[in-house]
Amino acid sequence: MDKLEILRKEIDKFVEERDWKKFHSPANLAKSISIESNELLECFQWDEQNYDLNAVKEELADVINYCIQMSQVLNLDIFEIVLDKLEKTKVKYPIDKCKSKATKYNKL
Numbered sequence: 001m002d003k004l005e006i007l008r009k010e011i012d013k014f015v016e017e018r019d020w021k022k023f024h025s026p027a028n029l030a031k032s033i034s035i036e037s038n039e040l041l042e043c044f045q046w047d048e049q050n051y052d053l054n055a056v057k058e059e060l061a062d063v064i065n066y067c068i069q070m071s072q073v074l075n076l077d078i079f080e081i082v083l084d085k086l087e088k089t090k091v092k093y094p095i096d097k098c099k100s101k102a103t104k105y106n107k108l
Helices: 003-018 026-042 053-073 078-092
Strands: none
Touching: 003 053, 026 053, 053 078
């Protein structure tokens, strides 16, 4: 069993023990991802250099947790959707046009 599968099982167990699956619609999970992402961003709000790494780890874990749950609810393979998106992004951002640039693809 790979590490991602272990995470899935642990998250499922946690959610099932608390009878929370009924609250985990795709919309609710998307909202939770957004909320937790903003809490992650808050870690850097006033000082991008001196942040609390433990707080960052906890908020990042929350984001990842909800992303894993959403993939399960929608029956999506995380590896497949990430690799598919990476391939699309490679086309949008060809190395010869974007290397060392932070320009959006439509302005390259």
